[in-house]
Amino acid sequence: MNKATASTQDIRRDNRRRVLELLREHEPVARNEIARIAGLTEPAISRITRELVDARLIEEIAGNGSGTKPGRPVVALRLCNRGAYVVGINISADNQWTCIADMRGEILAKRPFALLDISEPETVIKIGAEETKHLIQAVGIDRSRLMGAGIIVAGTVDPASGELLESPNLKWPRMPLAQKLEAALDLPVKIESRPMALLRTEKRIGAARGVENAALVLPALGIGGAVMIDGRLMRGRANRAGQIGHLRMTGSNIRCTCGKIGCLDTVASGHAILEQLNLVPHDKRAPRHQIAHARLLEHAVALAASKDASAIGVLRSAGRQLGLALRAVAAVADPEVIFLAGDVGHADSYLAGVREVFATDSDTPIMPSTVSNDMAAISLALEAFVYSHDLDIAQLRNAAI
Ligand SMILES: [Zn+2]
Incomplete structure (x- = not known):
């Protein structure tokens, strides 16, 4: 040619x-x-x-x-209502599920993996693929119109090669994750780090439509982030752009999951919140406890929402630490808006702490994210396989005959 x-x-x-x-x-x-x-x-x-x-x-x-x-x-x-379908999968400590959506992004069915331990990647991949296959059967869609799967994962990934590069929270080693999932699911797969997928989705169908410069921070057990400049998601040298969790903060001498001392994660993350509330001691951060810790973090956020003074105090103080770090993000990326995602990012007390410190220095609005993890995984798949340069029109034409 x-x-x-x-x-x-x-x-x-x-x-x-x-x-x-x-x-x-x-x-x-x-x-x-x-x-x-x-x-x-x-x-x-x-x-x-x-x-x-x-x-x-x-x-x-x-x-x-x-x-x-x-x-x-x-x-x-x-x-067409039955034009095309995609699968969305989330792999993180707080959530592991699979779902199927139509080409409008409407979720037809969703199923959790029902795992008690996510420290073993091969097991998670196997169970995830089995649950997805059950779901496809249960929904009864035309398999030849299922175009691909979007996987959002806690960690840094290289979407081009499909590799999971590092995941300090899952503690999974570097691996060809997309390739493994493609084999297990028998579907084309696109993977993306969860914060980057959330920010892409804000840009595509959420509150950042028409916005060219934005940042998103996801304070889960660890802190993830993503930055968009001039309409482009920044990836950086090793796909770590925007991952502010391991920014060195003054005033903390705590050792981080990454091995360094005094990272933002040690004072502003879900793990930090659990330690300050004495729900989890610092030395009990083994990967096999991650799911239990994610549930405890939901509990801490619920306590703050029900006006528990010590939970409110801890979330607010963690938020202030993130507010300090966001000054650096604002200085470097010059965003029009900064989104906070996840349960912690949406908690009033945490958000108040972030704004309290950040607003003294910048007029950039800080707002809760408007898209869910479900939407992010589905939108990733729709963008990669349906509203895509790579749409397999021949597959669909054959399915139509
Ligand atoms: Zn760190």
Whole structure:
């Protein structure tokens, strides 16, 4: 194939992706309207939409007839309810589940892994794949329309190679995680670190639509983060950009899960909150206890919500420490907004502590994130396999016959 042909194909694939994404946002919508918004010619839109109708990803419906030409029926296009499906999986200490969604991102079913211990990666992968297969059967979808899976994971990942690079909280070694899951699930897989997936989703369908510069911090048992500058998610040298949990803070002499002394994690994370509330001693952070600790952290957040003074005090003080660290984030990334995600990030007392310190230094708004982990995993899969340059239209066309 010569270069010119390759680039024409690239443009076609890109236009198809744009038209599909535009239909998701504006459905039901007429062809001439799609052409207008996409800035493409009507013949181009006719060709693309015919291809999508043939693959049964979209369908024609009669419009309401209120067009500018009376008497002429208006035909609008919308997504097919059963056009395509994706799987979303979350692997972290606080949550391990699998779910299936349609191409609008509506979750059809969700199932927890029911694990008591997540320290053994091979077991988690095996159980996760089994639960996913059960779920696919239970929902009874057309397997040939299942396009892929999006996996969000606590740790740093290289989405290009599909490798899990490091995970201080899961304590899993570096491994080709996407490849292992692809084999176990018999599906194409896209993996992403949970904070990065959450920020991508805020940009795609959440509160950061139209925003080009934003940061997101996820204070779970450990602290994760992500940064977007000029509309692009920053990855950095080793995919660690935005992972502020291991920023050195003055005033802490506590040893961190990463081995260093005085990281932000030791004073502002869920682990720090549990220690300060005397719920978990510092030397009991073995990976096999992670699920129990995640439940204890939910308990601590619930205590603060029910006005328990010591829980409120501890969450607020942990929040203040994050507020200090966010000054550095604001200085480097110059964001329009900073999102706090997860149960701790959404807790009033924690949020108040962050704002108390941060607002003395910056007018950047700090707000709770607006997208859930479910939405992040599903959105990751939809972006990778459906609203994608790599959409396998041939697979869908064959399924339609
Ligand atoms: Zn550390």
